[in-house]
Amino acid sequence: MARFAFALPLLAVTLAGAAPNALWNQVAILSQGGPVRTTESWDWSDCGLTSDPIQIESIVVTPDPPKPGQEMTVTVKASAQEVVEDGAYADVTVKLGVVKLLHREFDLCEEARNANMSVTCPVDKGDYTVVQSVTLPKEIPQARFTVDVQGYTVDDDDLFCVNLKVNFMKFPRLGW
Numbered sequence: 434m435a436r437f438a439f440a441l442p443l444l445a446v447t448l449a450g451a452a453p454n455a456l457w458n459q460v461a462i463l464s465q466g467g468p469v470r471t472t473e474s475w476d477w478s479d480c481g482l483t484s485d486p487i488q489i490e491s492i493v494v495t496p497d498p499p500k501p502g503q504e505m506t507v508t509v510k511a512s513a514q515e516v517v518e519d520g521a522y523a524d525v526t527v528k529l530g531v532v533k534l535l536h537r538e539f540d541l542c543e544e545a546r547n548a549n550m551s552v553t554c555p556v557d558k559g560d561y562t563v564v565q566s567v568t569l570p571k572e573i574p575q576a577r578f579t580v581d582v583q584g585y586t587v588d589d590d591d592l593f594c595v596n597l598k599v600n601f602m603k604f605p606r607l608g609w
Contacts, residue, residue, distance in 0.1 A: 486517065582597065
C-alpha cells in the first residue's frame with residue numbers, strides 16, 4: 434500500500450484528480466464548507482459508481498501542496514459496502530499529458546501488509562480512515578501528472594475508481 438499511497442499523491446500529486454486541463458486554471462470562489470484553494474496543486478475525483486463496494490468520501494494531502502523530496506501524508510476516508518477479500522487489486526496508470534509513464538497492477542492486500550497499515554484484508558464492511566506517509570522523490574519533474582486508479586475485487590468486479598491530478602509546476606511568486 435506504500436506504493437499505492439505514493440501513486441495517489443504523486444499520482445494525486447500524482448494523487449491529484451484527473452479532470453480536464455481547464456480545471457487547473459479554476460479557482461474556488463465560494464467555499465462550501467471546505468477550504469478555498471488559490472492554486473490547484475492537486476485534486477481528485479471519484480470515477481466509480483454508487484454501487485461500487487468501496488465508496489471514497491475524501492482524500493486529504495499534507496502538506497498542501499506536496500513538495501518533491503519531502504514527506505507527504507495522505508488521509509483517505511472511505512466506506513466498505515462489502516467485504517474486500519484477499520486478492521483485490523488496483524490498476525494504476527500515471528500520465529504526463531497524453532504520454533503514459535507507468536501502468537502497473539498492485540495487489541491491494543499485499544501492499545497494505547507490506548506497509549504495516551491498520552487496515553488489512555479481509556476488510557469488513559464499515560467506515561475507514563487510512564493514513565499513509567511517504568517521502569516523495571526529489572527528482573519529480575516540474576510537470577502536471579494525472580493518475581487513474583481502478584480497483585477490482587478478487588473476482589475482477591469493480592471495487593472503486595479514483596482519478597488524481599497533481600501539478601508540480603512552479604508558480605511565479607507575486608511581488609507584494
